[in-house]
Amino acid sequence: MTNLIARVWFQIVLVMLLTSMPLFVLHRMQLERTMAVLDQISDSRFPEELAVHYLDDLNRLKNFDPERSAIYTRRLELGESFLIEAQSKNVLRSRLEAELAAEALWNASLVLVVSLTASLLISMAIVRKFRRILTESLDKNAKLKDLRSLSSWQRIAKELVHELRGPLTPIKMLSSSLTPKFESMPRESYARYLEEASRLIESQTNAMEGMIESFTEFARLPDPQLAPWRVKEFLERFERSFKSFDSRLVLTVVIQVSEDTQAEFDPELIQRLLFNLLRNALEANPDGNVPVVVLARLDWQASLAIEVSNRGKMIADAIRERIFEPHFTTYGARGRGGNLGLGLPVCRKIALDHGGDLKLIKNADQTVAFQLQLPLLTQRA
DSSP states (O other): OHHHHHHHHHHHHHHHHHHHHHHHHHHHHHHHHHHHHHHHHHHHSOOHHHHHHHHHHHHHHHHHOGGGHHHHHHHHHHHHHHHHHHHTHHHHHHHHHHHHHHHHHHHHHHHHHHHHHHHHHHHHHHHHHHHHHHHHHHHHHHHHHHHHHHHHHHHHHHHHHHHHHHHHHHHHHHHHHHHHHHHHSOHHHHHHHHHHHHHHHHHHHHHHHHHHHHHHHHHTOOOOOOEEEEHHHHHHHHHHHHTTSOTTEEEEEEEOSOTTOEEEEOHHHHHHHHHHHHHHHHHHOOSSOEEEEEEEEEOTTSOEEEEEEEESOOOOTTTGGGTTSTTOOTTOSSOSTTOOSOHHHHHHHHHHHTTOEEEEEEEETTEEEEEEEEOBHHHHO
16 A cells, blocks of 8 residues: 555656656746847947947037036936946846746746646545555455355365264164164074174264364364474474374474574474374375475575475375365365364464464475474564
């Protein structure tokens, strides 16, 4: 907004200068023509020496002819005034210059005032138009964001209902068959049937609890408890904690920041974020070892960048734009191992709550890399 107003005023000043310049050029041309005419007039009069002799002759005639003394006196006065005028040519030139300059300045001021008023009115109209467009754009963006949020939660609700109906269906069928089976089956057979039914009900109940827990984790993610941490110390502790997390995981931590580099974050939440990325890499590559590199460095914005990259299966281009959407998973409708597609949205929310971000920065050459950006401690001060 400030840059727009500055550009508008720059254009206004430029227009005013371009409008005033012809007036000053015209003034200069008019002054030169006037001076040229003045020089011609002065040159067409008789020389100054002749005027002096003429005045001397009038003085003598005045003395020799007292009766016509008054006439000679008037002629002397006229001659002296002409002589004074001829001698003060430079004074007259300066006076004419001053008069023309004052006239040009007045004209320029008038033009400037008119152009400034017009420009001010135009700029105010532009600013009002821009503010209206900006307000409408913000309103539309807010509405679009709300609609997207509602649409996302509607998808989540529909999927949750669909997922819960899956385990509820066998539970309902088993519960409705318990009484008929009890009446028709021998006691020993019914006992075995009841035991199998109990195991099935327990497994389906656990599945529902897992789904509910996943949604609760996303909906009730705690606010970060920020504290200053040395980045190197935190990552070394993370490496010790999770290097033996899975036998297939080949974890390498590379730290390219100094010992004193600090950031303000919640260690439990950031550890949870990094762990989710490790788990995603393992789930995406179920066969064989999964090499994962965690690299900490300072990016070009002087922020802390923690990159988590793994070799293996890449993310399909058709779905890479949706990986941070809640309840979106690459494992199908039910996911794998109870995966409901809330891992990456939870990770990104943690990053955003810390004033940073989580992005997919590479998805090529059999390498998938995510980058966590966090502001350094000095940036929060």
